Amino acid sequence: MPRLLFIFLMVLSPMALGSTVSIMGVRTWADSEHTRVVFDLTGPADHNLFTLIEPHRVVVDLKNASVAPQLVNGAEVQGLVQRIRAGVHDRNDLRVVLDLAGEARAKSFIVKPSGNHGYRLVVDLQGAARQAAAPVKTLPAVRRDLVIAIDAGHGGADPGAIGPRGTYEKDVVLGVAKKLAQLIEKEPGMRPLMIRDRDVYIPLRNRKEKARQHKADMFISLHADAVARGGAQGASVYTLSERGASTESARLLAERENSADLVGGVSLNDKDDLVASVLLDLSRAATVESSLQLADAILRRLGGVGKLHKPRVEQAGFVVLKSLDVPSVLVELAFISNPTEERRLQNDAHQWRLARAILAGVRDYRDQYLPQPRYAVGGGREYTVKPGDTLVGIARRYEVSLDSLRNANGLNSDLLPVGRTLLIP
Numbered sequence: 001m002p003r004l005l006f007i008f009l010m011v012l013s014p015m016a017l018g019s020t021v022s023i024m025g026v027r028t029w030a031d032s033e034h035t036r037v038v039f040d041l042t043g044p045a046d047h048n049l050f051t052l053i054e055p056h057r058v059v060v061d062l063k064n065a066s067v068a069p070q071l072v073n074g075a076e077v078q079g080l081v082q083r084i085r086a087g088v089h090d091r092n093d094l095r096v097v098l099d100l101a102g103e104a105r106a107k108s109f110i111v112k113p114s115g116n117h118g119y120r121l122v123v124d125l126q127g128a129a130r131q132a133a134a135p136v137k138t139l140p141a142v143r144r145d146l147v148i149a150i151d152a153g154h155g156g157a158d159p160g161a162i163g164p165r166g167t168y169e170k171d172v173v174l175g176v177a178k179k180l181a182q183l184i185e186k187e188p189g190m191r192p193l194m195i196r197d198r199d200v201y202i203p204l205r206n207r208k209e210k211a212r213q214h215k216a217d218m219f220i221s222l223h224a225d226a227v228a229r230g231g232a233q234g235a236s237v238y239t240l241s242e243r244g245a246s247t248e249s250a251r252l253l254a255e256r257e258n259s260a261d262l263v264g265g266v267s268l269n270d271k272d273d274l275v276a277s278v279l280l281d282l283s284r285a286a287t288v289e290s291s292l293q294l295a296d297a298i299l300r301r302l303g304g305v306g307k308l309h310k311p312r313v314e315q316a317g318f319v320v321l322k323s324l325d326v327p328s329v330l331v332e333l334a335f336i337s338n339p340t341e342e343r344r345l346q347n348d349a350h351q352w353r354l355a356r357a358i359l360a361g362v363r364d365y366r367d368q369y370l371p372q373p374r375y376a377v378g379g380g381r382e383y384t385v386k387p388g389d390t391l392v393g394i395a396r397r398y399e400v401s402l403d404s405l406r407n408a409n410g411l412n413s414d415l416l417p418v419g420r421t422l423l424i425p
Contacts, residue, residue, distance in 0.1 A: 020043070021041055021043050021045045021062065021066075022041070022065065022066050022067060023039050023041060023065065023066070023096075024042060024118075025039070025040035025071070026038070026071065026072060026075040028075070028076065028078050029079075030078045030080070030081075031079075033127055034079075034124065034125065034126055034127070034393070035078070035080040035104075035124075035127075036122060036123070037098065037125070038121070038123075039096070039120065039121040039122075039123075040117070040118065040119075041065075041110075041118065041119040041120060041121055042118065043118075043119055044112075044119050045062045045064075045065055045119070045121060046062070046063040046064075047062045047063070047121060048061045049061075049106060049108045053103070055100070056099075056100040056101075056103055057097055057100060058097070058106045059095060059097050060095070060096045060098075060108065060121070060123060061093055061094070061096075062093060062095075062096070062121070063092075063093050064092050064093065065093065065094035066094055067096075072084050072085060073086075079125070080101050080104050080125045081100060082099045082100060082101050083098075083099040084097070084098055085097050098125075100125070102127065104125040104126060105125070105392075106124065106125050106126075107123075107124050108121060108122060108123045109121075126392050126393075145190055145191040146189060146190050146191070146217045146366065147190075147191050147193050147214060147216045147217050148190055148191070148193065148216065148218055148362060149193045149195060149216035149218065150184075150192055150194055150195065150222070151177075151196070151207050151211075151219065151220065151221040152194075152222050153169065153170065153173050153223040154168075154169055154173070154201070155174070155196050155199055155202065156170075157201055160223070161224060161225070161337065162336070163226075163336040163342035164342060165339070165343075167342050167346055169224045169226070169336055170199065171199075172224055172336065172345040172351070173222040173224060173333065175348075175351050176354050176355050176358075177197075177222050178197070179351055179355035180192070180222075180358055182355075183356060183359045187359065187363075193211065193214050193216055195207045208328070211326070212326075215420070216326055217326060218294060218326055218327045218329075218362070219327070219328040219329070220298075220328075220329055220358065220362075221328075222331050222333060223330060223331065223332050224332065224333050224336040225309070225332040225334065225335045225337070226335060226336050227335065227337050229337075232309065233340070233341055234310070234334065235299070235303075235307070235331070235333055237295045237296075237298050237299040237302070237313050237314070237329055237330070238295070238315060238318060238329065238332070239288065239313060239315050239328070239329055239330075240288065240291065240316075241315035241316055287326065287328070290369065291328050293365055293368075294327045294361070294362070294365045295329040297361040297362070297364040297365040298331060298358055298361030298362070299312075300361065301361040302354070302357050302358070304357060309332070309335070316330075327365075333345065333354055370407070382422070383398075383424055384420070384421050385420045389416055391405060394422065394424075404425045405422070405425065408425040
């Protein structure tokens, strides 16, 4: 009986019997330059990737993992991948081999669960063949300013929170927004974009759409907090929560035809749910990370002006932050419900202090994460992003490094909106 049980278990799980993670599905997707292979996993997996030549292969080792052989051997392949195979490696580990049609660069990453999808291992392959460079326009020295969208919350018929002395949130945040815009206007390499510059109401989603239409590089929404009891005090800075980002990804997935400019210029209309979801996850992950970096820089600077409500960046599902293509933060300048902070928010000198602190945070973020901001680039060539373009493909086409292309254009991620103009250094 024990022998029969052992044989039965071997049939059920022929590879890596002691595994804790299993591959449940395999998908491939390809265009003229790029191939993506996605493995559906039952949980997170430690993995290692390397390439081999003669013949060209990509090898992925997953620790404590398994797969049914027929699932991998029968997987449909396309693009650079000619065949996928798998076998046991080091007793409990799994080795997956991608047999390639030729030389390719490979990278891999794990995508966390979102929507109806669980954990995924994504392997990206970039063909080594060079393409002829498309015509580009040679430019004289240029200035490429960072566009900072400044969103004064509420407005018009929506006063926002109201302080004990009758102060409207919409008025004090507009005052700080105008001062911040004046400071940014004088800052080399930056340009302000006021989402509202007077007492008008703008719907929440229209605010981020205006920022996108003007190609803003970051989005800062200004508010003044309030609670029922007026004792709370201090500034806070928020970024979009993972739950809010997941909800926005689901909405964009449902509106595929309107989402191409958010996922590197690749239309989602002809992609299955898995590929479209991975593309949106990548965009979301890059923006969430850069938003946290910007928020942390601003929060630290606000701490030099006054009390902080909490010493760390907070996250929430604010609609106005649901932009998956630029760093976006919401700044609660103070508690307008607190009589002392209400008076300070009305004070012109204090508004200037708040505006200077926010600008200093933006500067810190730029200097740390955009070491060669785009306004410092002089000369070079100009290229307009077309549907299907990738940053790797453009860099290879014009024989420049990825880092120099990112730095020349102030890019935080490799996702490119269609129509964006890039400087080729």
